[in-house]
Amino acid sequence: MKQWVVKVMNATPAWILVVIQSVSLYIATGLVKDAFSEIEPIYAAWYRVGFLALALVLWRRPWRKSVRKNFPHHDWRSWGTIAVLGIAIMVMNTVFYVAVDNMDMGIAVSIEFLGPLTVAVVTGRDWHERLGIVIAAVGVVLLAGVSFANPGEGNFLLGFIAILCSATMWGIYIIAGRKVSFTGHSIDYLSVAVCIGFAVQSLFLAVPSVKAVMYPKLGATWSVGAAGGVKLVLLMVCVSLLGSFFPYVMDQMIMPRLSSGSFSVIQSINPAAAVAVGLAFGEIPNVAELIGIVMVIAAVLVTFSGDRNPA
Numbered sequence: 477m478k479q480w481v482v483k484v485m486n487a488t489p490a491w492i493l494v495v496i497q498s499v500s501l502y503i504a505t506g507l508v509k510d511a512f513s514e515i516e517p518i519y520a521a522w523y524r525v526g527f528l529a530l531a532l533v534l535w536r537r538p539w540r541k542s543v544r545k546n547f548p549h550h551d552w553r554s555w556g557t558i559a560v561l562g563i564a565i566m567v568m569n570t571v572f573y574v575a576v577d578n579m580d581m582g583i584a585v586s587i588e589f590l591g592p593l594t595v596a597v598v599t600g601r602d603w604h605e606r607l608g609i610v611i612a613a614v615g616v617v618l619l620a621g622v623s624f625a626n627p628g629e630g631n632f633l634l635g636f637i638a639i640l641c642s643a644t645m646w647g648i649y650i651i652a653g654r655k656v657s658f659t660g661h662s663i664d665y666l667s668v669a670v671c672i673g674f675a676v677q678s679l680f681l682a683v684p685s686v687k688a689v690m691y692p693k694l695g696a697t698w699s700v701g702a703a704g705g706v707k708l709v710l711l712m713v714c715v716s717l718l719g720s721f722f723p724y725v726m727d728q729m730i731m732p733r734l735s736s737g738s739f740s741v742i743q744s745i746n747p748a749a750a751v752a753v754g755l756a757f758g759e760i761p762n763v764a765e766l767i768g769i770v771m772v773i774a775a776v777l778v779t780f781s782g783d784r785n786p787a
Contacts, residue, residue: 485729493730494742497723498749502581504719505750506757509576511711514699515688517573520712522677522685524573525566527716528724529674532667546661547668558669561652566673568645569720571638578635580759582751583619586772587636590616591643592650592743596779608779615771622764657731666728744776 485493508520536543548554575584593612597605623632656665689705699708731739747769751761761769 485726486733490730490733490739491742491745493726494745495749497726497730498746499753500718501723501746502585502750502753504715504717505576505581506753507711508573508715508719509581509757511708511715512573512577514692514696514708516693517577518570518681519685519688520715521570521573522681523709523712524716524720525569525670525674525677527713528720529667529670531717531721532663532670536664536667538664538667543661543664546664557652557655558665559672560648561656561666562669562671562673563676564645564648564652564673565670565720565724566677568642568649570677571645572642575635575639575642578630578632579623579639580761580765581754581757582747582759582761582769583623583765584635584639584642585750586619586747586769587616587639588643588646589744589747589772589776590640591646591648593775593779594643595647595650605779608775610775611778612772612775615768615775618771619765619768622762622768653727654731657728662728662732663725666724670724744773747773 508524511520538544538547572584572588575588590612593605593609597609620636623636656662656669659665689699689708692699692704696704698704730742734742751759751766751769754761
């Protein structure tokens with residue numbers, strides 16, 4: 477990474493970086509959600525993770541001797557952390573796309589916060605964590621109840637199960653990601669981790685994902701035709717850069733600067749950002765859903781406001 481980029485990012489307040497990160501992520505999500513009429517969510521996720529792996533590898537070139545010497549040698553615990561990080565990123569991306577295909581972004585992101593909140597409860601010893609998870613649970617029940625009572629397009633139950641899985645992976649990502657972020661070579665480790673996740677994902681999705689571009693699904697419109705596949709792949713490149721490459725790299729820059737609690741508090745920007753971006757894509761939450769989203773944001777603030785552990 478160019479030194480001036482590092483200097484600019486280190487001089488920028490963390491909350492501003494998180495706002496930029498969130499807006500970039502959810503614009504990418506809105507774009508790819510509109511493309512689900514052309515390609516199935518799990519196949520879109522394969523391209524997202526694949527182009528993320530490609531971008532990181534081309535940038536970091538982990539095969540170089542100067543980079544390889546920084547990797548753990550015969551330290552299977554460290555390699556296990558790297559593998560877990562990559563698989564968590566892969567699964568989180570895949571099931572998140574399934575979720576947003578069946579529910580609004582703001583609702584999905586709010587429910588997904590059960591992941592980091594649960595990590596806080598398991599690792600915390602203060603009343604903040606317990607109160608926070610209760611508030612979040614009430615908010616999630618409200619969101620789920622409203623959505624089940626007034627189902628829109630898609631299968632909300634499938635989306636709900638998928639986002640709970642994504643929440644679990646988010647919690648694992650935070651734990652593994654923070655360990656990697658303090659190695660001093662976090663981006664290099666991240667590049668290898670994503671390659672591991674993509675390799676596992678490709679065992680199941682590589683062939684059908686390629687076929688999905690070559691032979692558009694029934695009901696596809698703009699991806700049909702000679703240049704349709706090229707347009708779809710180029711869209712996936714943009715989605716991967718905006719929705720994965722920049723956010724994950726920024727995470728590795730932000731995490732070492734903050735305590736785990738401060739990092740999680742700042743992440744409470746995400747549901748609000750998802751709702752704001754969702755409005756631009758025609759996703760308008762009702763009053764009850766807004767109350768549920770606000771409760772989840774409040775739960776994050778309550779849960780991590782008492783965390784004073786240094787990074």
